Amino acid sequence: MSQNEKRDITRVNMNLPTKIVLQVKEYAEELGLPITQAYTVLLNQSLEQKDMLKNMPQILNSMANLKDIANELKSNSDKANI
Numbered sequence: 001m002s003q004n005e006k007r008d009i010t011r012v013n014m015n016l017p018t019k020i021v022l023q024v025k026e027y028a029e030e031l032g033l034p035i036t037q038a039y040t041v042l043l044n045q046s047l048e049q050k051d052m053l054k055n056m057p058q059i060l061n062s063m064a065n066l067k068d069i070a071n072e073l074k075s076n077s078d079k080a081n082i
Contacts, residue, residue: 028038 024038024042025035027033027042028035031038031041033041
């Protein structure tokens with residue numbers, strides 16, 4: 001992002017358990033991130049995982065359908081080889 005572009009940001013003040021604050025600080029230090037950026041990264045990851053879990057039934061259904069198709073193809077192939 002260039003210096004001329006402005007980010008749409010909102011300042012948030014909140015109380016968090018000290019244990020979580022220390023974990024985020026450690027995470028930021030491990031990755032060499034500013035602490036604010038570490039919170040942003042972790043919140044984004046959490047929200048993406050939430051969305052992924054919401055779509056999990058659809059993903060599992062698609063996988064089951066693919067498995068059924070593969071089994072049918074294998075069965076047809078086995079019959080053709082007899």
